[in-house]
Amino acid sequence: MVSADYIKEVIxxxxxxxxxxxxxxxxxxxxxxxxxxxxxxxxxxxxxQLVYQALGDRMRAEIHALSMKTLSPEEWAQQQG
Incomplete structure (x- = not known):
């Protein structure tokens, strides 16, 4: 079974x-x-696509669904206020 920590490490x-x-x-x-x-x-x-590339075949074989919020550092800074 895949863990959240494992996915974090792979990405x-x-x-x-x-x-x-x-x-x-x-x-x-x-x-x-x-x-x-x-x-x-x-x-x-x-x-x-960049995230899927980092995950490779794991996205098809091990992970059924991954919902992502992807931001650049500039966008993140704006959202944080």
Whole structure:
């Protein structure tokens, strides 16, 4: 069974992240907030593609659903006030 911490480690290893939080307790459905400079200048689809690339085959084999909020550091700073 996949854990939220495992997903966090895999994403962090494949994508530079300033902040990442992954939640989920059933082993197949997860929610993530990911802040990465790699997201700057990219649309939502491109950002999600970067995360899927970091996860590789795990997205098809181990993770059933991953809901993501992907922001650049600038967007995150604006949201934090």
């Amino acid at each position: 962090s290893a494949g994508l530079p992240c300033e902040y990442i939080q992954v939640n989920g307790d059933d082993g197949t459905h997860f929610d993530a907030v990911i802040i990465s400079p790699a997201f700057s200048g990219r649309n939502r689809v491109q950002r999600h």
